[in-house]
Amino acid sequence: MDPVLSVSYETIALFFEAAEGNYRNAMYILCSCPRERNGRCGDFLFIPGHDCIPILLPCSDAEAFLNTQIDSTDCAGILSSRTFFRLYHKWLELIIDSDQICPLKQILPLLNQERIAKNW
Structure with a gap:
């Protein structure tokens, strides 16, 4: 069964x-966003895409996908x-x-939009 x-x-x-096929080549973001009620929205893996737009992968998703x-x-x-x-900072101001909501959580839905992920 596929993970959600x-x-x-x-x-x-x-x-x-x-x-390059290995999450170890990415940066690990420790999120302790002051905008979240519980103080944490989860950690993320981050790597710039070919266009320098950040690609974020929640660690919870990476762990479910990789089963590790x-x-x-x-x-x-x-x-x-x-x-x-x-x-x-400047890119975040635009998008x-x-x-009130963690910027990392706001980026995720944008990255899931096909046209943004490919052509931003």
Whole structure:
């Protein structure tokens, strides 16, 4: 049975294409977003796509898809969500609708839209 994922298989394919087939080539984002009630919206794997647009994969999805636990120390590096927000500040200003919801959670649905994932 296929796991229920919050990202499309196309996004997963784009992620692994950019990561050369290995999630360990991606950065691990520790999300401690102050915008979330419980203080955490989950951790993410991140790699820039060929167009430098970030490709995000929730660790929970990666673990379900790969049937393995993701260890942050196996990844190319570890970023705080705050650092990611600083790196992509101008881009986030263009696409984020709300300052009440974690930007990482707002990016995921956009990445799942075929035209954005391919042509942004």
